[in-house]
Amino acid sequence: METHYQILGVSPDAPTNIIKQRFQQLIIQHHPDKKGASSPMSNENDAHRILQAWNVLRDSEKRQKYDIQLEVESHKTKxxxxxxxxxxxxxxxxxxxxxxxxxxxxxxxxxxxxxxxxxxxxxxxxxxxxxxxxxxxxxxxxxxx
Ligand SMILES: [Zn+2]
Missing domain, CATH: 3.10.660.10 (DPH Zinc finger)
Incomplete structure (x- = not known):
């Protein structure tokens, strides 16, 4: 299971403006209507995941909760x-x-x-x-x- 940070390819401590830049690049690359896309279905899925990740990370409150959740998850395995x-x-x-x-x-x-x-x-x-x-x-x- 990829984290929202992994989906967007940013580090977990990246500032919002960096995440936003990255999101904008990715969403253009993965847009389902993009011409020449080899697999429209997977692009649609990717676009959805990218949007979902961005919706959490853009919001400082949601991001904070998500970070706590990630920490709990990582501790569970350790x-x-x-x-x-x-x-x-x-x-x-x-x-x-x-x-x-x-x-x-x-x-x-x-x-x-x-x-x-x-x-x-x-x-x-x-x-x-x-x-x-x-x-x-x-x-x-x-x-x-
Ligand atoms: Zn004891």
Whole structure:
């Protein structure tokens, strides 16, 4: 999966005016109506992806959110998970809306209901560098059985 930066061929810290220049060059190159295009279909797809990337990166707020998302994604692959823990095995604190578990270092793992809603299932001990993945059932609206 290419990032919006890769699609536009710019570095993740490129300023908006550089990204804009690059976008304008690319969109001309990939325009589906461009004469002599060898494959109109793929050009159409490319143009769509370029537009999508530009729509996020042009907007500082959207770009910021996208950057955070990218960072989370990249950490997901780098993080070593020490063990999987079932949510049912964690202690629920109703007042906090959070689940906790004591680490073997006597530190604590805490995951909040907000984390669960956001799909953040990997948590770090507050005392050492160990991480656990919390296993829980995602409640789906549709039943495709
Ligand atoms: Zn620990």
């Amino acid at each position: 993080i070593t998970i020490n063990s999987d823990v079932d949510l049912d095995d964690m202690e629920y604190a109703e007042s906090e809306g959070s689940y906790s578990l004591v680490c073997r270092c006597s530190g604590t793992y805490v995951i909040t209901e907000d984390d669960l809603e956001l799909g953040n299932d990997v948590i770090c001990c507050d005392n050492c560098s160990l991480r656990i993945r919390v296993l829980y059932d995602v409640i789906e609206d549709d039943d495709d059985s």
